[in-house]
Amino acid sequence: MTTASTRDAAGAPLVSFLAIRPDAGRVGDLLASLDGQSAWQLVVVAPSEALSAHPRVVRAEASATATDAEAIDAGVARATGRFVSVLPDAGVPSADALQTIADWLPLAPDAAVVYTDESAVRADGGIDVVLKQGPAPERLRCQFYYGDLLLFRRDVLADLGGVAHDAAGVELYDLSLRAVQRAAVTLHIPRVLFEAPAVRSIGAFAEDRLDTVRTVLERHLLATGGGTVRSVSADGVHVTVRPVHGEPLVSIVIPTQARFSAPLHAGGAPHSYLLHALRGLVEKTSYRNIEVVLVVDTDPDDAVIAEARSLLGERLVVVDFDLPFNFAAKANRGVLNAVGDYILMLNDDVEVITPDWIESLLALAQLPGAGMAGCMLYYEDDTIQHGGHHYWMGSPTHIGLQVPRGSAGPQHAFEVEREVGGVTAACSLFPRAVYLEVGGMTTLLPGAFNDVDFCLKVAEHGYQAYWTPHAELYHFESKTRDARVRAYELETLGRRWRHRLHQPQYWPFPE
Template identity: 30%
Template sequence: MGPAPRRPVDGAPGMSPGTDLLTAAKPPRSTLVDFLRRKARAWAPALSYRILRQAELETDSDGRLVSTGVDPQIFIQLTEREQVPRWLRIRFRVQQVSTPLNPMLYAFASGEGNRWVEYRLPSIENGVLDEIVLVPPGMNMLRLDPTNGPAVFRLTDLVLHEVGRSELLVEAWSTDRRAVLRALGYRMLRRRNRSRKFLMRAFDARRSGRGYEEWLSLFDRAGSAPFLPVRQAADAAVAKTGPLISIVMPVFNPPERFLREAIRSVLAQTHENWELVLSDDASTERSVARVMAWAAHLDPRIRVIRSETQGGISTATNLAMVAVKGDYVAFMDHDDLLPPGSLAAVAAEIAAHPQVRLIYSDEDKVDDLGNRYDPFFKPEFDPDILLGQNMLNHLCVIHRQTLVEAGPLRSTLDGSQDHDLLLRVMRRIDRSAVRHIPEILYHWRRSRKPRSFSQQQQHQVVRARMAAVREHLAATIPGAKADLAMAGYVRIIWPLPDPAPRVSIIIPTRDRVALLRPCVESILAKTAYPDFEVIIVDNASTDPETLSFLASVSADDRVRVLRHPGPFNFSEINNIAARQATGELLCFVNNDIEVTEGDWLREMASHGVRPDVGAVGAKLLYPDGHIQHAGVVVGLGGVAGHAFKSLVRNHPGYFGRLCVTHEVGAVTAACMLTKASSFWQVGGFDAENLAVAFNDVDYCLKLREAGQRIIMTPFACLIHAESASRGPDTEGPALLRFQSEIAYMKDRWADTLPADPFYSPNLSLVGHGYTLAFPPRRGVRP
């Protein structure tokens, strides 16, 4: 929830500015960086500020701060409102913590609640938080949210000061030297905005918390030495007698070192029952023939095929596929790497699930020096994502007979030949025959100099991808169309029946005509859908202007107004309206939603009529254009949390997730479309246990339990002023009701909340999502 300015209250207990924690926390070290750090801080510009108030925080008898809601806040006013960007440093000490805190910092201008910037601070237990942020011009208010839920802690010695240029460079240098050098270069060219961007990158990296290198050292079961004895012992039974896995590797002029490293990574596999087929596509580099001769002589499990003429990656791969002997075929590029436990993990998955026909894993990247970075922790198999992007490579292992049935790779689609093959494979197997191993089993080489076809010929890759998807749609989904989406991904436009099914748009409301009017008027004026009705459920409005608007708008033949007196119960109100709806499809819409694009309902309905889809959600934006909702991660923050919250409108999301339609654990009922038949099949919203919060998440989980899918489309986009109509659940009886709803969800869905199939167990459920989990949720799989 974005920060809204509140009335200042002086004298927040225990929160006056304190001592300099950077030196108080630990004795200074005798290093050059620390020496420069102390000197630079001494030269820092003075900053005038005062702490105004705290909200949803109380001080207990021991002097500790107790969070009384889910959004505790501390407000700080900067005395001067600068018209240029400025770097600020915030430091405070946390002690006696009952649960790890996930703090947030917001900057905004007093009196301008819709324009704000969000900073995600690292989680903290006991210790000092010390961070540097860039505050945009004109913003003179800060709001510190120490945590996002109930907690007990002592927060002291809050210090804020402006960061001078010397201190800024010293701190950035200690985090990311390359970013600092680039920033200085752009500064010399007088490109200040570009310079700030690279300095921000350094501090963003520092705020991201524990890094991938540490995560690998602790939890990389397939590739790190401490785990290999465990992996070898667990897989000893299948190491020799398990399935023969054939690795096909097309080769064309790779650097000699990279080719040798790729082959050595296969030789290092703990699973012994493999073969490697090297298919040389008429390489012109002499080193290739030398390395292949070395490899073939080294191990009888390695075979070499050489073409006299260059045919391209598809032709070379096809020649290798014809020669394989294994029951399963793995695909590997000539400069990539397999961690030692890759094939062992695949063999174990096959042994546990003999019916499997396609296996894919997580992956990361490796640079020229062998440094690993940029892990891609994937969701469980989602056919909608596969239509928009090839998320299955790498590592991808396919049953050989399935490959024979699908046919060879097609050279006319080089660049997206693997995507095309996977689409053809999926026409022949059921979704249940696909297994995902949530471990890093493949290292994708990303050299400084682009070497692969897909890196050099991006335009041709996109054309090939579009051609493959369009052919697949023609064969499987008559009437569907494929369009180019953001960042080269593919948007699928699903067909609607003719005539289009009626949609009943249900809007609960109570007073607040300033919200309701633009909601209803924008729906009526801008929605380009042939058949819909609007049902407004008035929950005891008393405001004369609201009543007048309801009377006037009901004159429109498309609008009905229902009366429902009594306490606000979102679930009950919507259930009552759904019983009187005449539409085959129901679309639940909050009264603080505003339509901006005419095809929003057509997009949602086209998914809603799909037989296997239970509910559809839209991308919702705050009034300032940042993302409020783009799907719900079940389990995030304890029960459920919005994915990608506060990112800019056109952010691609985690590995392009917001560029394609995709499956999610749940969606918000602020704008959710569902079949009326599905709604009543699972009993509608739970009015008894979930009157206000989490009823939409509960409904989606009931649909999934009944075998239906939940779809989020980024191509239906609306404005949502979250909770503006009823306020947050953070005070008095509302807080007690909210806490009881949390308890109900945790009890009802205890086994489901930690295991959202579309959110990797390697990603954290603490904080704001899509950061590394310490530790991963091993063994928690759907």
């Protein structure tokens, strides 16, 4: 291999690692981790005393007063690799990093950005493995979750204009966001290829860099459809929200029996979960341009329907359903009787927590290519019921199931808006046109997994599902229906979607 080539003799892409102002010890640690691997170059931006005589080490000149951006520019100018990676001040690539990267790149031959999983040493000496979500541009505006081993293709880096000189300390985050703006192909390699010496919050920034983080995020939102930076945080979790465009009619479709159930407490009056949900809609919800479509069995309690009319007036549409129980069929009938451009599918056993929950969902459902948006649902004991769908080893589940409310989740995932494989029909908002395009919900699954099947159809048609922590509701799950999962339903789902029920195991799977 020669440093003038972008590949080694075996054809593996050359990676130029940049070390900015390392001391001799840091250079030694990096060489110890890289020696024995092929297709690498170490570009050291440092005084000559930090240099090693190693044939793969190249020195780049930068003045003592040079900014980090100027130092990175100097290093990139000396780099000859196909990919460039600016290394952090601590931690090293794993012993199999470069071979693994070479093995995975054929899966995305046009990849311009590459990131990997990593590990970190805990204070007790144990090892934490940090698994990452796959490419997720909306999550990236909330968190720089790519981590420490981050590669940029050198020609794309040049096309982007290099690192920004007005993003001190935030250069790589800014560069990653600009790559997203250019729709650069991003590859996540779900293998632990970087070893950090200590656990830290992923994407964390020093307090004195937060104003720059805000500036970078505001610039990114402006370039990608708008939005607001509500807050930035040193732990790497930034509250950024997309805007709602206009005030479209949202049709809230609620399949329901519309009956009273037993009193919640001994000696109490009969209770209606539906009316409890509707009161929350009326009293707590800030979005006003709604209609409510109740899809009702033929024998409802008249008093429930009467109070629903009193609560909603002309905004209420009641649709009769005179067939045997089939949630999917009821949902389809409700959508066909709705007139809003957006449908909010809602169970009748929920309670609104956040007043702007519809705005939070609608902002995501209006994104280009969006298929649906879902929310944070809690059980009545304040544990999480739903933080999005996860499909793994042929079986669907809810992300965050029974985790205590307020938990940050893996890599703060319960605190950031993000892409997901799907969301529950207990509360999901989507363009009506998408629902009709994919054929609605399949009636082959009358009770369970009809929403999973719907989500997978939406994904198969090329649409993206999103989840937000800013829309929160309680879900008194299965209070008004039979919650049993029948074997044929899981078998039916598997026959239809086995090829999509094997996502990477980023999410801890419930035991």
